[in-house]
Amino acid sequence: MQKEDLAFFRKWFSDYILDFYSSDPFVRENIDLKAKHTKKVCENILLLAKAEKLGEKESLLAETVALFHDLGALNSF
Numbered sequence: 044m045q046k047e048d049l050a051f052f053r054k055w056f057s058d059y060i061l062d063f064y065s066s067d068p069f070v071r072e073n074i075d076l077k078a079k080h081t082k083k084v085c086e087n088i089l090l091l092a093k094a095e096k097l098g099e100k101e102s103l104l105a106e107t108v109a110l111f112h113d114l115g116a117l118n119s120f
């Protein structure tokens with residue numbers, strides 16, 4: 044896992060989330076909430092990775108897992 048891979052996945056995730064936005068304020072609000080939640084999960088997993096003294100590649104992988112952890116939940120909107 045390289046930094047470039049994570050950058051690609053972040054861009055993919057951002058584009059993926061855009062597909063779920065709609066004119067419905069309720070849906071928009073919940074997609075925004077899910078995006079913020081995912082950002083916090085990514086931040087927290089990096090704190091855990093640091094605490095566990097993971098290497099760079101493992102930390103990148105951990106962040107990728109955090110980024111994708113709720114993909115299935117987005118399909119419920």
Ligand SMILES: [Fe+2]
Pocket residue numbers: 080084112113
């Ligand atoms: Fe989640």
